[in-house]
Amino acid sequence: EVQLVQSGAEVKKPGESLSISCKGSGYSFSNYWIGWVRQMPGKGLEWMGIIYPGDSDTSYSPSFEGQVTISADKSIGTAYLQWSSLKASDTAMYYCARPRIPVAGDAFDIWGQGTRVTVSS
């Protein structure tokens, strides 16, 4: 079964660093893009960025460029979303997602279960 399993919920203080993960299984991890999507409480989906684990080619939404870092370790089939200094406004649910086929532009049909991040002093 193709699936993405994300790391568990996090509660952090402003200014702290954080890395959340997304582990793929049941397919060739290196050959499919992995995207990250933010959903703030009660709000809509926002596309953050994407990585191709095969060569770590990464693209970010202008809204998130410089705010987060997306990386991947293809040897363990895991993608990461990282913050160096969290803000209260980073409080949200974060989803990773994989496209149907390994083609640029394709829709995302496999989603992780989401990781809830709470940033509060």
Add this chain to the structure above:
Amino acid sequence: QSALTQPASVSGSPGQSITISCTGTSSDVGNYDYVSWYQQHPGKAPQLMIYDVTKRPSGVSNRFSASKSGNTASLTISGLQAEDEGDYYCSSYTGSSTWVFGGGTKLTVL
């Protein structure tokens, strides 16, 4: 890269049809046939309902259909059922490995 424009809410009675619009620009919806639609139930991850403007993934009911004209895409749900209630998001590829979502539409089945 602005979000695609969707109505905040739509509603319909069981058995009726509803349509949700998704308006973008010539840089996204109008330029690529990579428009997709997602359904999200409360507390759940989004689920792909439509890809490549009009195609349904295996397992998605044929009550869901979609189209595109110019910079506007549309999702139609016919024969509304209670289980269709939820949030719907459109999305478009915008080139250079970037995507954009719509603001989301809350569907209420009356």
